[in-house]
Amino acid sequence: MSFEMLSTTHFPALKIREREPRNEGRAATKTRILAATEKLFIIHGFDATSLRAITTEAGVNLAAVNYHFGSKEELFALVLTNRLDTLNLERVRLLDALEAKGFDTVNTVEQLIATMFLPALRLARSAERGGDDFLKFLGRAYADPSVFVRDLLAERYAAQNARFVHAFAKALPELAAQDLSMRLHFMLDAISSTLASEDARKLMSGLAATSGSAVDEDAAVLGHLAPFLAGSLRAKVNQSSQQDAIRSVLAFA
Amino acid sequence: MSFEMLSTTHFPALKIREREPRNEGRAATKTRILAATEKLFIIHGFDATSLRAITTEAGVNLAAVNYHFGSKEELFALVLTNRLDTLNLERVRLLDALEAKGFDTVNTVEQLIATMFLPALRLARSAERGGDDFLKFLGRAYADPSVFVRDLLAERYAAQNARFVHAFAKALPELAAQDLSMRLHFMLDAISSTLASEDARKLMSGLAATSGSAVDEDAAVLGHLAPFLAGSLRAKVNQSSQQDAIRSVLAFA
């Protein structure tokens, strides 16, 4: 306990030290930079988030970022992998468990979709920060256009992604490889850019609010997500009546 | 005719003037800036495309952009609306025609999807530049994260977008408004980010290559796109067997 800290007890509510107490204060700068980086990354993405904006938000000196993290890229790499490593680890853990147990024979696709998205929903609640923020972060990360973020995610999680692609391929044997690839592309791009957009995320939390327990929340969200994603993946190509309907549109143009 | 120009005739093939001949040259600067802007916007987006990169690519002076277009934003607004105005005009024209004629009673959703995407496919072929570039441009435009581009598109094409939302709502009366909104969000976000990605676009052009005429190309692409997008929009929520499958995944976590 320092004298300075004792002195603040005279105005406990008003005069709070701008720096944390010493024991916490040791790591406080790094922690606050990480928190500020997350917050601003969610709002503006990698390119549009400057180190000055971060250090101002965190209330630390500009040079602190380079001192503690080396560079802007190293800082963001740490922020990204902190969140996404645990997410992807949990995803493959669930996939392993389900493959060991054996999938539902008729609703395999729904189970795979649930496996992909359940870890995000659960982390969104268990994380120390507001759950909505976790989904926002996820959306930003996978929708960020900077080459740095894209390369980082592609390299680091290539193996985990391949696991899911193979699992979907096995569950949808009748679907041509290029059709499956296109549809999965669509699905993942849609998820990420949707998570990054404000109003679509509100819809999902609205669905969750209608139910009781935490498990029910997840079930409610997945109950709305999985059917229509599965419907997208399972749809048959070249139905003749559909082809006729499409051709009637082409006739107008 | 300047002396300089006459002197170049000694090396007709080698020493070509960097500036166009006079009559074309009058507007050549503006045209080349517009072309370079499109090209670089497709690759890097709004924020990451600098005026110096544009003017270097176009082979003109840096100050030419501000002289001819006023500002970077005015330049990009022109490039964007040049492409997208005609696209959205064609979209609502098709929608008007189909509403006047009356939709197919069973495959209305497929027809609406075809109505949304056919103009893009046709413009991709009819445009003076390579068709692939048009789809790239479209994807970049709707996936660009800059507030400038997002605001421009949202304001300018709000009315046209609302037309399609209402048409889909009428075609899917059994679907709750919030579910429809979420699914359309997914669909449009997926389209735009997919068009911006290289490999997914290759898949689509691969589909188109398998067929003969231009109309067949469009039919082939839409034949693969429409069914699975329609399957996504039409999927029913809360199927009990699906719910059971999902809950069995939740039990693992």
Place this chain on the structure above:
DNA sequence: TGCAAAATCGAACAATTGTTTGAATCGGTC
């Protein structure tokens, strides 16, 4: 208390951004 390492600070660095300026050049007309 004193000392060495760690951490913070203000200031400046070089590079890049969009924009502006004033002189030089071009193009068509009298």
Place this chain on the structure above:
DNA sequence: GACCGATTCAAACAATTGTTCGATTTTGCA
């Protein structure tokens, strides 16, 4: 050929970026 408006040019502007430097302060341990 001389003029004038339109265009192009090199150069500089102020603002912003990530990074580095040296001095100062703080911290933990003797």
